[in-house]
């Protein structure tokens with residue numbers, strides 16, 4: 001993954017504003033933040049999506065996501081909440097194809113909008129999808 005910008009950041013080839021680093025994980029501030037304190041957490045190794053990350057590596061990564069969220073809640077002025085966003089594939093809005101979690105600080109009435117229009121589903125349809133999906137879990 002020679003061209004991957006997050007691989008380059010992980011290797012220190014591109015500078016970043018680091019928050020946390022260990023052998024496998026890096027957390028740093030987003031260069032174009034949606035809000036002050038907007039943070040990114042990545043595995044240093046290149047994985048495209050959440051489904052590519054080995055199961056055993058998820059726990060440690062999520063622990064850092066939780067820690068960064070805690071830091072955001074203690075430090076960002078006026079912060080009242082946060083979103084954890086993680087997009088997979090271009091169709092879902094993933095721009096950088098290296099697995100990453102966003103932690104985005106929120107304030108009541110801020111201009112960020114991650115809402116969607118609520119759809120409708122018949123019980124039959126819910127059952128159909130649940131039955132198919134349960135077989136894959």
Ligand code: AMP
Nearest residue numbers: 016029030031032033087093094095096
């Ligand atoms: P996504 O749209 O989920 O793929 O998010 C990619 C994020 O990476 C965006 O929020 C960008 O602002 C952020 N980003 C891109 N380049 C850099 C960089 N060099 N340092 C820090 N954040 C970056």
Ligand code: ZN
Nearest residue numbers: 004007046098
């Ligand atoms: Zn990468």
